[in-house]
Amino acid sequence: xxxxxxxxxxxxxxxxxxxxxxxxxxxxxxxxxxxxxxxxxxxxxxxxxxxxxxxxxxxxxxxxxxxxxxxxxxxxxxxxxxxxxxxxxxxxxxxxxxxxxxxxxxxxxxxxxxxxxxxxxxxxxxxxxxxxxxxxxxxx
Amino acid sequence: xxxxxxxxxxxxxxxxxxxxxxxxxxxxxxxxxxxxxxxxxxxxxxxxxxxxxxxxxxxxxxxxxxxxxxxxxxxxxxxxxxxxxxxxxxxxxxxxxxxxxxxxxxxxxxxxxxxxxxxxxxxxxxxxxxxxxxxxxxxxxxxxxxxxxxxxxxxxxxxxxxxxxxxxxxxxxxxxxxxxxxxxxxxxxxxxxxxxxxxxxxxxxxxxxxxxxxxxxxxxxxxxxxxxxxxxxxxxxxxxxxxxxxxxxxxxxxxxxxxxxxxxxxxxxxxxxxxxxxxxxxxxxxxxxxxxxxxxxxxxxxxxxxxxxxxxxxxxxxxxxxxxxxxxxxxxxxxxxxxxxxxxxxxxxxxxxxxxxxxxxxxxxxxxxxxxxxxxxxxxxxxxxxxxxxxxxxxxxxxxxxxxxxxxxxxxxxxxxxxxxxxxxxxxxxxxxxxxxxxxxxxxxxxxxxxxxxxxxxxxxxx
Numbered sequence: 001x002x003x004x005x006x007x008x009x010x011x012x013x014x015x016x017x018x019x020x021x022x023x024x025x026x027x028x029x030x031x032x033x034x035x036x037x038x039x040x041x042x043x044x045x046x047x048x049x050x051x052x053x054x055x056x057x058x059x060x061x062x063x064x065x066x067x068x069x070x071x072x073x074x075x076x077x078x079x080x081x082x083x084x085x086x087x088x089x090x091x092x093x094x095x096x097x098x099x100x101x102x103x104x105x106x107x108x109x110x111x112x113x114x115x116x117x118x119x120x121x122x123x124x125x126x127x128x129x130x131x132x133x134x135x136x137x138x139x140x
Numbered sequence: 141x142x143x144x145x146x147x148x149x150x151x152x153x154x155x156x157x158x159x160x161x162x163x164x165x166x167x168x169x170x171x172x173x174x175x176x177x178x179x180x181x182x183x184x185x186x187x188x189x190x191x192x193x194x195x196x197x198x199x200x201x202x203x204x205x206x207x208x209x210x211x212x213x214x215x216x217x218x219x220x221x222x223x224x225x226x227x228x229x230x231x232x233x234x235x236x237x238x239x240x241x242x243x244x245x246x247x248x249x250x251x252x253x254x255x256x257x258x259x260x261x262x263x264x265x266x267x268x269x270x271x272x273x274x275x276x277x278x279x280x281x282x283x284x285x286x287x288x289x290x291x292x293x294x295x296x297x298x299x300x301x302x303x304x305x306x307x308x309x310x311x312x313x314x315x316x317x318x319x320x321x322x323x324x325x326x327x328x329x330x331x332x333x334x335x336x337x338x339x340x341x342x343x344x345x346x347x348x349x350x351x352x353x354x355x356x357x358x359x360x361x362x363x364x365x366x367x368x369x370x371x372x373x374x375x376x377x378x379x380x381x382x383x384x385x386x387x388x389x390x391x392x393x394x395x396x397x398x399x400x401x402x403x404x405x406x407x408x409x410x411x412x413x414x415x416x417x418x419x420x421x422x423x424x425x426x427x428x429x430x431x432x433x434x435x436x437x438x439x440x441x442x443x444x445x446x447x448x449x450x451x452x453x454x455x456x457x458x459x460x461x462x463x464x465x466x467x468x469x470x471x472x473x474x475x476x477x478x479x480x481x482x483x484x485x486x487x488x489x490x491x492x493x494x495x496x497x498x499x500x501x502x503x504x505x506x507x508x509x510x511x512x513x514x515x516x517x518x519x520x521x522x523x524x525x526x527x528x529x530x531x532x533x534x535x536x537x538x539x540x541x542x543x544x545x546x547x548x549x550x551x552x553x554x555x556x557x558x559x560x561x562x563x564x565x566x567x568x569x570x571x572x573x574x575x576x577x578x579x580x581x582x583x584x585x586x587x588x589x590x591x592x593x594x595x596x597x598x599x600x601x602x603x
Binding site for chain 1: 231241252367
């Protein structure tokens with residue numbers, strides 16, 4: 001009885017070992033494939049786009065569900081804050097304004113930095129002003 | 141900063157922005173939300189400044205100082221009633237910034253890792269030109285919206301024959317220019333895209349009437365997000381893409397809510413021609429009908445003897461800056477033991493949530509302020525409905541008259557209240573140019589005056 005069980009166990013263990021070896025090989029192939037795709041992506045740009053596009057689509061869904069949860073009373077502050085955060089476009093402006101040498105592109109970057117900064121400061125401050133007013137008053 | 145580290149930092153910034161929007165689900169958490177937004181922005185900027193491409197900081201510092209001080213001063217000084225035009229102005233800046241960033245990327249693509257000048261991959265060019273076009277449309281469109289809201293230009297829709305055909309033509313021209321730019325990569329095409337989009341932005345907004353502004357502002361809000369998204373794709377920056385998508389969908393949802401509040405399709409708003417300063421109803425029609433009008437003393441007397449009052453504010457309250465006087469009146473009534481509540485229609489005012497902000501400014505506790513769905517049932521039990529500066533959102537024609545242009549629009553059922561007090565400067569119609577039969581009902585008393593003056597007079601009469 002015990003002998004048979006031991007044999008069974010050994011057989012199963014062997015099978016498992018074989019399967020794991022197979023899996024390892026598959027993982028290896030996948031890895032190679034992935035590397036190849038990444039290299040292709042870096043040179044061709046197509047896969048990079050799909051990657052960014054996936055992020056985009058997911059973000060749209062997140063935005064959809066988060067914004068439906070915003071209470072209607074706060075729709076004005078919502079516009080204020082979305083205004084401010086959309087000025088994160090300043091990251092593009094900073095890269096353009098960053099190089100050491102003066103160029104047309106650097107000038108464009110500078111203008112964009114000014115515009116986006118107006119929005120960042122203005123947007124967050126005006127939102128804060130609005131939200132400051134939404135306070136529950138103590139009941140008398 | 142290594143590539144992976146900055147990618148993680150941008151992700152953290154994006155999550156902060158999501159938290160900023162999440163916070164707005166309640167006034168209690170909203171201020172913390174705004175703080176998340178600021179933190180996210182600081183992380184995003186710091187990450188970019190630490191990237192290897194950014195070597196010289198003085199120009200950036202000057203830019204942030206100039207922009208930051210302008211933004212701060214304006215935001216601190218602006219009157220809350222001028223909020224809609226301020227938001228429109230801010231949208232225009234996001235749009236213009238997107239155009240400039242795209243221009244910078246076009247002239248120096250190597251800084252963004254998308255080839256060299258004249259050798260930009262087609263994919264990046266398409267993304268760049270879409271971002272540019274949306275940004276440019278947002279810029280001029282928001283300027284027109286600003287002009288209409290600020291009263292620099294008439295709020296009346298500007299329509300001319302062949303308008304839609306011209307817009308369609310420009311749209312096609314825009315697409316062709318994008319295609320040409322992909323082939324040729326000449327700067328001329330880039331700037332032509334900018335110019336055509338500028339013109340298109342103006343043409344899209346001019347036919348839309350002043351009262352449709354809540355939709356327009358939300359729509360431009362959405363556009364500014366999509367413009368940021370387009371630039372995000374060009375730069376391969378996830379923080380920009382995520383934020384742009386959040387803002388884009390937020391604006392789209394607000395536009396949808398506003399359209400629903402008016403029972404109009406998004407396309408009918410965009411096609412425009414509705415509203416503006418239309419003429420009042422025929423004098424002949426009004427002659428036969430009697431209107432009961434009253435004084436501040438009458439109104440004070442009626443409300444003093446009421447058990448509950450529901451106040452319905454509209455754009456007229458904002459124009460007259462009557463919110464403080466109104467709150468004073470409500471305080472006096474509460475002292476008399478009268479229940480006072482506020483009912484807000486989704487499209488009251490000139491931007492989403494406009495009335496809520498004005499009431500909050502006047503220190504009205506937000507738990508006295510209710511949305512249409514929450515309070516509409518309670519009008520039947522209220523003794524007085526006090527309508528201040530609102531008109532079309534109370535018009536029963538929306539329920540009873542299938543021929544009315546506003547038929548089907550959800551309205552506040554003020555006519556069910558015991559008495560309707562209606563502050564108006566004259567018997568003129570609302571923006572939709574429709575007569576409100578409520579004025580002629582037996583239980584309506586018209587209070588002909590400026591909203592602020594009337595509230596002050598009622599306060600005096602209550603004393």
